[in-house]
Amino acid sequence: MNDIEIVDLSSDDELGEVDVKPVKLEPGTIGRTIKNRSVQSVKLLNSKTQTRKQASEENKSSNNALSTGQSSTSVLEQCQSPGDDAGVCSTSAVSPAPICRQFWKAGSYEGELGSKVSLQNSTNYLHVHPLFLHSNATSHKWAFGAVAELLDNAIDEIQNGATFVIVDKTSNPRDGSPALLIQDDGGGMDPEAMRHCMSFGFSDKKSKSAIGQYGNGFKTSSMRLGADVIVFSRHLDDRSLTQSIGLLSYSFLTKTGCDRIIVPMVDYELNSSSGTLDVLHGREHFTTNLSILLQWSPYSTEAELLKQFDDIGSHGTKIIIYNLWINNDGSSELDFDSDEKDIRISGDTTKVDTVPAWKAVNEQHIARRYHHSLRVYLSILYLRIPETFRIILRGEIVEHHNIADDLKYIEYILYKPQSGGSVEGSVVSTIGFLKEAPQVNIHGFCVYHKNRLILPYWHVVSYSDSRGRGVVGVLEANFIEPTHNKQDFERTSLFQKLETRLKEMTWEYWDYHCGLIGYQIKKKSQPPPSHVSSHFTGQSNIRESVGLNRTYMVSDRAKGRLVGVAEQSIPISHGRSTLGLPIKRKGLVDLVKIEKVKRQAGTCANTSQSLNAPANHLKDQETENLMEENRKLRAKCLEYDKRGEELTVKVEELKNEMVEVQREYERLLEELKVLGVVKDEEDGLGLIGHAADLRAGVRAGLTGVG
Numbered sequence: 043m044n045d046i047e048i049v050d051l052s053s054d055d056e057l058g059e060v061d062v063k064p065v066k067l068e069p070g071t072i073g074r075t076i077k078n079r080s081v082q083s084v085k086l087l088n089s090k091t092q093t094r095k096q097a098s099e100e101n102k103s104s105n106n107a108l109s110t111g112q113s114s115t116s117v118l119e120q121c122q123s124p125g126d127d128a129g130v131c132s133t134s135a136v137s138p139a140p141i142c143r144q145f146w147k148a149g150s151y152e153g154e155l156g157s158k159v160s161l162q163n164s165t166n167y168l169h170v171h172p173l174f175l176h177s178n179a180t181s182h183k184w185a186f187g188a189v190a191e192l193l194d195n196a197i198d199e200i201q202n203g204a205t206f207v208i209v210d211k212t213s214n215p216r217d218g219s220p221a222l223l224i225q226d227d228g229g230g231m232d233p234e235a236m237r238h239c240m241s242f243g244f245s246d247k248k249s250k251s252a253i254g255q256y257g258n259g260f261k262t263s264s265m266r267l268g269a270d271v272i273v274f275s276r277h278l279d280d281r282s283l284t285q286s287i288g289l290l291s292y293s294f295l296t297k298t299g300c301d302r303i304i305v306p307m308v309d310y311e312l313n314s315s316s317g318t319l320d321v322l323h324g325r326e327h328f329t330t331n332l333s334i335l336l337q338w339s340p341y342s343t344e345a346e347l348l349k350q351f352d353d354i355g356s357h358g359t360k361i362i363i364y365n366l367w368i369n370n371d372g373s374s375e376l377d378f379d380s381d382e383k384d385i386r387i388s389g390d391t392t393k394v395d396t397v398p399a400w401k402a403v404n405e406q407h408i409a410r411r412y413h414h415s416l417r418v419y420l421s422i423l424y425l426r427i428p429e430t431f432r433i434i435l436r437g438e439i440v441e442h443h444n445i446a447d448d449l450k451y452i453e454y455i456l457y458k459p460q461s462g463g464s465v466e467g468s469v470v471s472t473i474g475f476l477k478e479a480p481q482v483n484i485h486g487f488c489v490y491h492k493n494r495l496i497l498p499y500w501h502v503v504s505y506s507d508s509r510g511r512g513v514v515g516v517l518e519a520n521f522i523e524p525t526h527n528k529q530d531f532e533r534t535s536l537f538q539k540l541e542t543r544l545k546e547m548t549w550e551y552w553d554y555h556c557g558l559i560g561y562q563i564k565k566k567s568q569p570p571p572s573h574v575s576s577h578f579t580g581q582s583n584i585r586e587s588v589g590l591n592r593t594y595m596v597s598d599r600a601k602g603r604l605v606g607v608a609e610q611s612i613p614i615s616h617g618r619s620t621l622g623l624p625i626k627r628k629g630l631v632d633l634v635k636i637e638k639v640k641r642q643a644g645t646c647a648n649t650s651q652s653l654n655a656p657a658n659h660l661k662d663q664e665t666e667n668l669m670e671e672n673r674k675l676r677a678k679c680l681e682y683d684k685r686g687e688e689l690t691v692k693v694e695e696l697k698n699e700m701v702e703v704q705r706e707y708e709r710l711l712e713e714l715k716v717l718g719v720v721k722d723e724e725d726g727l728g729l730i731g732h733a734a735d736l737r738a739g740v741r742a743g744l745t746g747v748g
Contacts, residue, residue, distance in 0.1 A: 145266065145367035145375070148176050148292070169302035172295035179265035181527040185375055185387060186412075186419050191263035191528060192224050192361065193433070194494060197424065199228025203357075206432045209385070209416070211378045214340040214364045220378055221340070221364040222267060222385075230277035230357040233309040233322060236286040239273070240305045261290065262527065267376070269293050269365040272339050274350045278357045283312040285319070285351055287335060293365060294338040306334040319348075340364055383438050385416040400481040407476075408443065409484045409499045409514075422498065425490045425518055445488050446516050449474030451555055455547060459521060459539050466536055467521030471544070473551050479512030480559045487515040487544050489531070496524045496531060502544045508561065510548045 142148045182188040189209065196207035204226050212223040231239060239260055264271040270291040277284050288307040295303060308331050309322040321328045332344060340362065341347045354360055367375045369388055377386040394404040404410065412419040417435050421443040427433070433440040446452070452474040459466045476482050486499035503510045522537045524530065531537050557563040 144370065145176075145179075148269065148367070172292065172300055172303055175261065175265045175290075175292050175295070175303065179262045181262055181525075182266040182529075183527075184529065185267060186416055187527060187529045188263035188266040189222075189224075189385075189416060190419070190423055190494075191259040193420070193423070194259065194528070195359075196224070196226035196228060197431075197493075199226055200428060200431055202229035204228035205430055206434055208434045209420075210434075210436050211385070212362060215346070216340055216342070219364065220366060220374060220376075221362055222366065222376065223360070223362055225354070225358065225360040227355055227358040230354075230359055231275040231286060232277040232279070232284050233286050233307070235277070236273070236275055236288050236307060236309075240288050240290060240307070259526075259528075264290065264361070264363050265292060266367075268363040268367060270338070271361060271363045272335075273359065273361050274347075274354065275359040276351055276354050276357055282314075283356070284322075285310040285312075285348075287347060289335050289339055291338045294334065306331040308332050308335065381415075381417075383417070383436050385436065387414050389414070394483070396483060397481075403478050403481050404483065407478065407482055407484060408445075408448070409482075409486075412498060422488070423495050425493045425495070425516075445514070446472045446474075448476055449514060450477050450479075451475050451558055453551065457540075457543055459536055459543075461536055461539075467519075469517050469519050469521070471515050471517040471547065473513065473515040473547060475512045475555065475559055476514050480508075480561065483511055485510050485513050485548070487517060490516075490518040491522070491524050491528075491531075492520055493518070494524075494528060496528055500544075502541055503548050509556075510552050512559065513548050513552055515544065515547070 179188075182191070193207055193209070196204060207226040208223065210223045210225075212221045213219065214221050270289070270293050273286075273288045273290075275286050277286075286307060286309045288305055290305055294300075308328055310319040311322055312318075313320050335347065336342055336344070339347070341350070350360060350362075369375055373388050375388060377388045380386050394401060394410070396404050408418055408422065412422060417440055420433055420435060420440045422445055424442070425444075427442050449472065452472060455471045455473060456468060457471060458468045471487070476484060484499065485503070485505070486501045487497070488495060489497040489500055499514070505511055519531075519540060522534060522540065523532045525532060553564070
């Protein structure tokens with residue numbers, strides 16, 4: 043049987059030695075030949091010579107999700123032999139059903155596809171069934187979430203010199219069906235890295251800023267978008283230039299009845315002395331894997347496969363996802379036709395039930411359109427993008443959009459979550475009203491993690507009386523961990539604390555600013571003097587006194603508020619604290635000071651007076667500060683009005699000057715025309731006189747001659 047190299051999900055067996063030889067490329071395909079030479083020997087599986095001890099060790103290691111190994115049997119031969127239990131893959135006695143083109147039904151089959159368990163030397167081996175590719179991909183409920191996962195890999199390549207990532211439509215040359223292309227000019231992958239990419243759970247991204255970390259994103263995202271994906275990667279380092287091609291084909295695995303995941307790959311290395319490509323891992327490995335690629339990939343010849351490297355450059359990666367999933371109505375889930383510069387999700391845009399005059403502004407808002415437009419979603423997918431990097435969607439650069447630019451009356455609020463008595467991190471939240479408020483019924487927080495959008499417009503509050511309507515925030519929360527599909531966060535205690543804080547932040551901001559967009563400010567109820575503490579609730583303005591770890595700070599706008607040691611508000615153009623930063627509004631009573639007053643009074647008779655005095659003093663002080671601020675604002679308004687009147691007068695003067703200049707211009711133009719006519723007449727008379735003199739001279743000359 044032929045020797046092949048695969049990525050297989052069985053356990054690693056004992057490895058033996060075998061000689062490997064290079065193989066020539068197809069003659070006449072690309073004008074390059076492969077020079078015969080000896081390649082370093084590789085280790086192959088040799089299950090028949092295992093010792094019992096080695097088999098025991100392999101059983102322990104078989105719990106790994108995927109191992110990179112080599113098999114001593116042919117993939118094609120074994121997949122075609124239902125009765126062979128010792129092969130790389132086995133088939134069911136029942137013929138496999140054709141793969142369903144609808145994603146959410148592609149994992150359902152009649153019969154028992156690949157239900158047999160392969161045995162080697164009477165030892166059970168754990169395999170990952172091909173249907174796991176589908177079930178694993180169901181973590182992506184949203185197709186754009188899968189696209190974003192693939193772009194994350196390109197963004198992580200910025201540290202390796204990547205300057206662009208291309209997302210575009212291409213076609214399957216076999217049948218002309220649409221396919222999705224994602225290509226970057228990052229460092230690319232050498233053969234080993236390509237195998238790691240195709241493996242489950244392996245990630246070599248050690249950078250703290252790297253978005254990817256679980257080693258599962260490529261598999262889940264590519265299988266969520268289509269049934270099959272082929273990867274081309276070129277890598278250049280000081281030692282060599284390599285080219286690798288790998289195929290992850292759900293169609294191949296299911297239609298051939300394989301009972302484990304097999305990924306055929308071929309690798310080339312540039313021979314610097316001859317300038318030709320040499321095949322790595324031997325002729326038999328190469329030939330068998332290439333035959334699978336040519337049968338199940340979009341390219342039927344080796345020349346077509348290698349041609350895909352022409353536009354990659356010296357390094358980079360190209361991913362082509364084909365046999366894209368379709369909807370129940372037979373249309374492609376990804377719509378390439380509605381907009382030639384965009385990729386959309388098939389289906390109508392969500393309709394908004396609102397006032398007819400406000401319907402258009404709600405439906406066209408970015409918070410609505412990102413659900414259906416990939417261009418809109420990619421514009422907000424990353425909080426920051428280096429100026430040297432471009433996301434190119436269907437031939438046109440995606441313009442980065444900062445959600446904070448959509449806000450008005452902005453405040454910045456610092457939050458430092460605590461766990462077990464220690465601060466876990468810090469985050470500054472940008473919060474404000476949407477510029478279209480109050481016309482839009484959009485609200486929520488856009489939460490990023492390591493620069494990547496995880497929760498867009500997350501509804502932390504549910505309003506029934508407009509409280510919170512139009513309030514939007516932006517923050518980057520690196521102290522909590524996202525789920526594997528990067529569309530949500532793990533529900534840890536820190537996440538729950540963040541959710542509670544953002545809810546309080548929304549209501550607090552609304553209560554103090556809703557009047558700026560036309561809503562009536564509700565009169566806040568004051569807690570009775572006898573109540574020492576009360577809890578902050580979702581629909582109440584009563585604030586709880588916050589204990590001994592709070593400090594008392596004073597701001598121009600709201601003196602007497604309580605601010606937490608670990609968090610405080612930082613608005614743009616509002617009041618400032620004694621430290622130059624505005625404070626978080628929490629209530630009007632400082633229990634720490636009240637307790638001090640109580641202890642100093644020493645008698646019960648003076649307790650009531652001591653309790654009321656600070657509160658009254660705070661109220662008077664707040665009123666005085668508000669009046670002073672009001673006077674300053676009124677003075678500024680008068681100054682602006684005066685300046686406006688001066689500018690109006692200046693505009694009128696300039697208009698009058700322009701009229702006078704226009705009149706002078708017209709007068710001079712008329713004079714110029716008159717002068718032009720006079721000059722023409724003078725020139726004409728001069729010519730007539732000259733002609734008369736000439737004739738007279740001629741006559742005189744003739745007379746003299748006679």
